[in-house]
Amino acid sequence: MNRFLSHATNRIDAKGRVSVPSMFRAVLARSAVEELYAWQDFVFPAVSMAGPEVLERFERMIGSQDPFSAEANKMSLLIHGGGVFMKLDGEGRLLVTDFIRDFTGITDRVTFAGRGDHFQLWEPAAFEQMQSQARKERTAIS
Amino acid sequence: MNRFLSHATNRIDAKGRVSVPSMFRAVLARSAVEELYAWQDFVFPAVSMAGPEVLERFERMIGSQDPFSAEANKMSLLIHGGGVFMKLDGEGRLLVTDFIRDFTGITDRVTFAGRGDHFQLWEPAAFEQMQSQARKERTAIS
DNA sequence: GTGGTTCCCATTGACGCCCATGGTGGCCCA
DNA sequence: TGGGCCACCATGGGCGTCAATGGGAACCAC
Numbered sequence: 214m215n216r217f218l219s220h221a222t223n224r225i226d227a228k229g230r231v232s233v234p235s236m237f238r239a240v241l242a243r244s245a246v247e248e249l250y251a252w253q254d255f256v257f258p259a260v261s262m263a264g265p266e267v268l269e270r271f272e273r274m275i276g277s278q279d280p281f282s283a284e285a286n287k288m289s290l291l292i293h294g295g296g297v298f299m300k301l302d303g304e305g306r307l308l309v310t311d312f313i314r315d316f317t318g319i320t321d322r323v324t325f326a327g328r329g330d331h332f333q334l335w336e337p338a339a340f341e342q343m344q345s346q347a348r349k350e351r352t353a354i355s
Numbered sequence: 356m357n358r359f360l361s362h363a364t365n366r367i368d369a370k371g372r373v374s375v376p377s378m379f380r381a382v383l384a385r386s387a388v389e390e391l392y393a394w395q396d397f398v399f400p401a402v403s404m405a406g407p408e409v410l411e412r413f414e415r416m417i418g419s420q421d422p423f424s425a426e427a428n429k430m431s432l433l434i435h436g437g438g439v440f441m442k443l444d445g446e447g448r449l450l451v452t453d454f455i456r457d458f459t460g461i462t463d464r465v466t467f468a469g470r471g472d473h474f475q476l477w478e479p480a481a482f483e484q485m486q487s488q489a490r491k492e493r494t495a496i497s
Numbered sequence: 498g499t500g501g502t503t504c505c506c507a508t509t510g511a512c513g514c515c516c517a518t519g520g521t522g523g524c525c526c527a
Numbered sequence: 528t529g530g531g532c533c534a535c536c537a538t539g540g541g542c543g544t545c546a547a548t549g550g551g552a553a554c555c556a557c
Contacts, residue, residue, distance in 0.1 A: 223538090224537085224538075226537095226538060226540090227540080228511090228540085230538090230539095231537095231538095232536075232537050232538070234536095234537095235535080235536060281398075283398045286397075290399075290485060290489050291489055294362045294469055294475075294482075295486060296360050297360050297361030297469075298356055302513070302514075302515095303516095304515095304536090304538085305536085306537090308513095312361060312363075365547070365548090366547085366548075368549065369550085370502085370549090374547050376546090377546055377547085444503065445504065446504095446546090446548085447546085447547090499556100499557095500555105501555090502555075503552105503553085503554075504551105504553080505550105505551085506550090507548100507550085508549080508550105509548085510546090510547090511546080511547095513543090513544080514541105514542090515542090515543105516540090517538100517539080517540080517541100518538085518540105519538085519539100521536085521537100522533105522536100523535100524531105524533085525530105525533100526529105526530090527530090527531100
């Protein structure tokens with residue numbers, strides 16, 4: 214099963230690096246992903262990461278629209294302006310840049326959360342809160 | 356991946372220069388772009404930049420239209436009248452001219468935003484605001 | 498000349514690449 | 528089943544390189 218599952222919280226070191234959980238790195242390795250596409254989530258204060266094929270999927274969505282429309286322009290503002298390629302160092306760590314910090318509120322610890330075909334970086338408290346919130350709403354439904 | 360991605364904010368120095376993020380310069384170098392074509396975005400208060408091939412693409416679009424139509428006329432006004440060539444100095448900086456300042460409202464800092472096949476210069480607060488607005492409107496994406 | 502550019506060079510801090518260490522869990526073997 | 532060994536993962540830090548920024552001086556145009 215090649216999915217991103219579960220969640221874990223790791224510490225950011227003095228140089229601003231954090232280890233990606235080995236479980237997630239294993240999924241990436243199986244898909245032979247070298248470079249990660251990271252984007253600022255469209256709903257939550259979290260940064261999502263996956264292989265470059267996700268970006269291509271997003272770009273196909275834009276491609277189906279009038280390239281000069283305000284709609285396509287705004288969408289590109291999010292997936293291009295709000296996205297970036299990242300790569301891990303030799304030890305499987307990534308640098309927590311301002312691009313990530315400003316959007317998520319992350320300071321010294323990161324919660325990695327699996328989301329199936331991608332995973333996300335959260336500020337630990339924000340993740341806690343979002344998760345219990347989702348649980349509440351879910352029980353209301355059923 | 357040869358795309359303009361992500362966003363970053365740099366300071367304008369006393370001479371009115373600003374460094375183009377190295378990530379973007381790398382993309383330009385890979386395409387062997389020497390001279391940049393800059394134009395005013397059709398929707399937002401931002402100045403876009405890319406290699407000259409983008410101008411040629413625009414011109415082909417005009418060429419395929421009735422040369423006496425109001426559409427072709429307006430288009431030419433935007434891409435020719437609203438466009439200019441620029442080049443970077445030895446350190447990869449560009450001069451922030453009045454052409455750029457007047458249209459974008461940029462004063463002392465510039466936010467560079469990747470847009471796939473080109474990148475843009477924004478007044479930092481305006482970018483921030485536009486992006487978060489786009490995010491609110493487009494929650495349907497993911 | 499005067500103002501605005503362009504071409505160099507200097508500085509400082511950030512980042513990439515490597516190697517080191519400690520802690521934990523799994524596994525093997527007696 | 529208890530002990531011990533080993534592999535792997537998270538984390539720390541050194542050091543060389545590069546990017547972003549600042550500023551001097553030559554150069555050009557009006």
